[in-house]
Each structure stands twice: as C-alpha cells, then as structure tokens.
Amino acid sequence: VDMPTFNVQMFEGRTVEQKRKFVADVTRVPCETLGCSPGSVDIIITDVKKEDWATGGKLWCDAD
Numbered sequence: 574v575d576m577p578t579f580n581v582q583m584f585e586g587r588t589v590e591q592k593r594k595f596v597a598d599v600t601r602v603p604c605e606t607l608g609c610s611p612g613s614v615d616i617i618i619t620d621v622k623k624e625d626w627a628t629g630g631k632l633w634c635d636a637d
Contacts, residue, residue, distance in 0.1 A: 576613035576615070577603045577607065577609070577613075577614055578615040578616075579614075579615070580619070581616060581617065582618075582619045582626075583620065584621060584622075584633070585620035585621065585622055592618060595618075596616045596618075599616055
C-alpha cells in the first residue's frame with residue numbers, strides 16, 4: 574500500500590520549532606484516518622521566497 578507523501582510550499586521564515594510542530598500535526602492526521610504508521614508519512618517542506626511566488630499576477634514581495 575502506498576503511503577502518503579505531502580509536499581508543502583510556504584514562505585520562508587518559519588522557525589525550525591514551528592516546522593517540527595507542523596510536521597508532527599500533519600503526520601498525526603493521516604495516521605488516524607488512514608491507519609498508517611508515523612514512519613510511513615513523508616513531508617517535504619519547500620521554503621519559497623516572496624519574490625518567487627505570485628498570486629493574481631502579482632508577486633508577494635510587491636504586495637501592499
């Protein structure tokens with residue numbers, strides 16, 4: 574059985590402690606709902622600069 578892999582993109586600037594809590598919380602839910610073990614859940618976090626992310630044709634670094 575394939576186990577879940579989550580790819581998460583977020584603006585850079587989160588602390589390692591925030592990421593630790595985030596991955597612990599994200600891991601817990603599929604274990605509860607899919608019955609998988611924590612060791613089978615992969616989470617890949619990609620930090621993105623605001624200059625490399627746009628919404629509605631506007632870079633986030635240019636947002637007011």
